[in-house]
Amino acid sequence: MEPLTGMGVLALMGAAATIAGASEDLESDVGSQSNPNSQVQLAPQMMYPHRIHSKAVSGEPPSNALMCAIGGTTASVLISTGASAVLALAIGAIVAAAIHGTYSITAYMGRSASQKRFKQPVYLDVIRSHTPVIMGYAFITTICILVVSYLMVTALAHPFPLPLLAFIWGITVGAIGSSTGDVHYGAERQFQNVEYGSGLNAANSGNIVRKAESGLRNGIDNSWFCAKFGGPVTGLAFGMTVFLSGWVTAVFDATKGDAIGWVSVIAGVIIVLMLILWNRNIEVAARAAYGPYKEDEAEAEVAA
């Protein structure tokens, strides 16, 4: 393939992946999936019943793998019957979003019903208002992952079939969404009522913020908050993963010879090293700028 075409395809994949990452994180935040879910689950047991959606489908990687594999399967079936790719990917994503909707409903109902002794009601309006939002985000995530997978199969001639690639990218986007985006929701949003940077004291476990700027807080309020930082940063992380991992082989095409193949490996290692150094510098700069937690400093002085 022409290197220029390869770079174009890669740019398109990177853009689709960025959107997929952002929508994946916001989708999980609407339902408090993954790590923040432990506090949502714990809250009623600590006498804090709430109106926050609890989408305990599974961890984010398996649930996104399910969405993307179902979308990829449906799309692949439609493409093999001669349907246009755009239509096939869209219908695949619709089927995946619908199935994800049923999973999120059974999860919310089941988790809330199992908290009977702590008097956590099942609010049907939470299901009615949150499920379409969850399905909307699930559709965007799935179709973007399908675009990435489809481009890999057709334009980059990847040997794996579409459903398998979609499955693997589904796991990846779930894993990155879980590790990157959850921090912003779990640590910052659920515990806005404690001083910033004070960590989570065991006594505060389950004492999540349940009242919103207006009325009672719900999952859609949380996705609004996360759309400011957590979602976009997850998108950037996933987009960079897709773009940079493809970039090394697009520029240094391994099919042109073993030597160029090894250059692509070295380029990959250099990128990883650069990212490690960059991250370390950000951490050091942040610690230097914001310093240790104030109380620690005061305690340290008293101890001295």
Add this chain to the structure above:
Amino acid sequence: MSAGGSGAAAEAIPQNKIIAFGVVGGLIGIYAAYFLVDIVGSYMSFIGALGAICGMVWGAASVRRVASYGLGTGVPSIGMLALGMGVLAATFGLAVGGVAGPVIALVTAAIIGLMIGVLANKILKMGIPIMEISMTEIATAGTITIIGLAIAMTGTFDFPVVLSQVITTGYIAVIFIAGGLAILHPFNACLGPDETQDRTLMCALEKGAIAMVVAGIVASINEGASGALTILIGLAIWYIGFSGYYERVKRDAYAVVGTGLLPTKEELE
């Protein structure tokens, strides 16, 4: 001790009955589909998915049992483990076994599961009393799920056909994850001190029906299997499963309300 705590789960239906339901129902489904597709016609392939649903319900019941020993975040992992062991055993069994393939796959799965269970308890010292038997059950249930859904997609468990229409085409990925989630999701969704067995298993039926519908979508492009009937029956079972689940949610929940404020302090005391 209730589910989600650290002891044996309360069971309205004894596990032995569920094991019998899973093994017998699964094998009947797999073999009935295999022979009836040849004798009657390709539209009988849906029976394979019914066998797979037996496997998924059994798998969910086993996950519920073993995960009740305080395996909170381990529930998804154990479901994935089930299908991982299942894929190994199913491909091995079908590759060497011919007509006896599913039985060989089940025996292989049981051996792999038992080994993993022994490793978990003896080497990792997890100390869960039912680990060995549960791992054996989960691996076998995963294998039935995979073979059942594969037969619903292709109409046969002849290895060359399964290899070319399920594994090479990548549809094994959707079998793996839809079957795995049907096994792990029910207990994960119903986790909590007031979890009940029939509600969890009804959720497994509903998720199994979704896997059946997806298998039907794939079957629609394979000549040996019929997609339309599989999708229709899958949707009917999904409806039964979902309404049954909702009935049990209404029965078990503190309250199911259209909308409302949080319970007051007086109510909570």
